Amino acid sequence: MKELFGGPGRVSGLLLRLGQCLFGCASIGVMISAPGFFNSTAFCYLIASMGLEVLWSLGLAILDLHALSSKKNLQNHVFLSLFVVGDWVTAILSLSAVCAAAGVTVLYARDLHSCKKPPYISCNEFQLSVALAFISWFLLAISSHVMFWLLATI
Amino acid sequence: MKELFGGPGRVSGLLLRLGQCLFGCASIGVMISAPGFFNSTAFCYLIASMGLEVLWSLGLAILDLHALSSKKNLQNHVFLSLFVVGDWVTAILSLSAVCAAAGVTVLYARDLHSCKKPPYISCNEFQLSVALAFISWFLLAISSHVMFWLLATI
Numbered sequence: 539m540k541e542l543f544g545g546p547g548r549v550s551g552l553l554l555r556l557g558q559c560l561f562g563c564a565s566i567g568v569m570i571s572a573p574g575f576f577n578s579t580a581f582c583y584l585i586a587s588m589g590l591e592v593l594w595s596l597g598l599a600i601l602d603l604h605a606l607s608s609k610k611n612l613q614n615h616v617f618l619s620l621f622v623v624g625d626w627v628t629a630i631l632s633l634s635a636v637c638a639a640a641g642v643t644v645l646y647a648r649d650l651h652s653c654k655k656p657p658y659i660s661c662n663e664f665q666l667s668v669a670l671a672f673i674s675w676f677l678l679a680i681s682s683h684v685m686f687w688l689l690a691t692i
Numbered sequence: 693m694k695e696l697f698g699g700p701g702r703v704s705g706l707l708l709r710l711g712q713c714l715f716g717c718a719s720i721g722v723m724i725s726a727p728g729f730f731n732s733t734a735f736c737y738l739i740a741s742m743g744l745e746v747l748w749s750l751g752l753a754i755l756d757l758h759a760l761s762s763k764k765n766l767q768n769h770v771f772l773s774l775f776v777v778g779d780w781v782t783a784i785l786s787l788s789a790v791c792a793a794a795g796v797t798v799l800y801a802r803d804l805h806s807c808k809k810p811p812y813i814s815c816n817e818f819q820l821s822v823a824l825a826f827i828s829w830f831l832l833a834i835s836s837h838v839m840f841w842l843l844a845t846i
Contacts, residue, residue, distance in 0.1 A: 578803050580795035633784070634791040641734035641792025642799050649732050686837075690844030 544684040546598070546612040546621060547605035554681050555599035561674035562592040565667045572663030580638040581664065587635035588671055591678060594628045618689040625682040632675040640668045698838040700752070700766040700775060701759035708835050709753035715828035716746040719821045726817030734792040735818065741789035742825055745832060748782045772843040779836040786829040794822045 543550050566588050575581040598621070605612050612618075643664045646652040653661035697704050720742050729735040752775070759766050766772075797818045800806040807815035 579798050630787070633787060634794075637788040637791035638795025638798070640788075641795040644733050644792070645796050645799065686840065687844050690841050 542684055542688060544680055545688055546617065546685070547602055547610065549606065551681070551684075552599055552602040552606065554677050555595045555602060557677045558595035558674050558681070559592050559599065561670050561677065562588045562595065565670035565674060566592070568663055568670060569667040572660035572667070574659060575664070578642050580635075580642040581667075584635045584639040584667070584671060587631045588674065591628050591632050591674060594624055595678070598624075613688060613692065615689075615692060618685060618692060621685045622682070622689050625678065625685050629675065629678045629682045632671070632678060636668060636671045636675050639664070639671070643668055696838055696842060698835055699842055700771065700839070701756055701764065703760065705835070705838075706753055706756040706760065708831050709749045709756060711831045712749035712828050712835070713746050713753065715824050715831065716742045716749065719824035719828060720746070722817055722824060723821040726814035726821070728813065729818070732796050734789075734796040735821075738789045738793040738821070738825055741785045742828065745782050745786050745828060748778055749832070752778075767842060767846065769843075769846060772839060772846060775839045776836070776843050779832065779839050783829065783832045783836045786825070786832060790822060790825045790829050793818070793825070797822055 541548075544554050545551050566585050569575050569581060569585055572581075575585075601612065604610070643661065646659050646664070647661045652659045695702075698708050699705050720739050723729050723735060723739055726735075729739075755766065758764070797815065800813050800818070801815045806813045
């Protein structure tokens with residue numbers, strides 16, 4: 539059993555998963571609080587993608603907690619393959635959603651200057667939500683790479 | 693020496709690199725031919741990112757060609773580490789650029805309906821460029837995963 543930072547059934551892994559949930563939820567909350575977010579497909583996609591990431595990470599956090607409390611070993615081939623596929627699908631969806639939302643936010647804020655003239659757009663909320671989603675994706679990216687490395691070296 | 697599809701110094705690896713160059717160049721060409729692309733930061737970022745990907749893939753294609761003609765082995769730890777870092781940085785930048793451009797294209801085409809009313813926006817060119825860039829990123833993603841797997845198992 540390899541002892542790698544962020545691996546399944548470790549405290550660092552559990553903290554990474556909890557961080558993903560926390561920042562994902564914060565991103566959804568801020569986006570929903572911004573009026574008019576539903577006018578852009580990219581922002582709706584960000585909410586859906588962060589929702590999926592929160593559910594996935596919460597599930598794995600509960601599994602990590604169970605493994606820690608019962609001292610079970612999660613590092614077998616079947617579990618790791620499942621974690622790798624789930625992590626990579628979720629990570630790629632999250633990154634695409636973050637970047638699409640960031641592209642639209644930059645278009646509003648820098649290219650169309652829609653933040654300073656009516657009808658006013660909630661640029662600050664959009665930017666904060668994208669930043670929180672990016673942190674959530676970054677933590678998920680660490681988990682994905684650790685899982686992939688563990689699967690390759692098991 | 694592991695014989696993996698798309699590994700460095702193999703014909704499949706060379707074809708992947710050439711595909712990345714080809715689709716990357718096509719994406720840049722189509723985007724540049726669309727009037728008004730420079731009004732959006734996301735489209736300029738797509739051109740810059742595809743330019744970086746084309747340069748990186750062209751360099752590795754030349755290295756693959758050299759390794760094939762002189763029957764050299766590129767699968768040592770130093771080379772693989774370099775390929776992995778370069779591939780991952782380029783792949784993440786490309787995906788973020790593709791998604792940002794896709795987000796803006798969807799905003800124009802579906803949310804603001806800017807394709808059908810004046811001032812007309814070159815939606816077809818934007819969509820084609822994003823699709824070509826996505827194919828280029830997908831080929832790069834295969835290369836990145838193969839390299840990472842080889843580095844982990846070497």
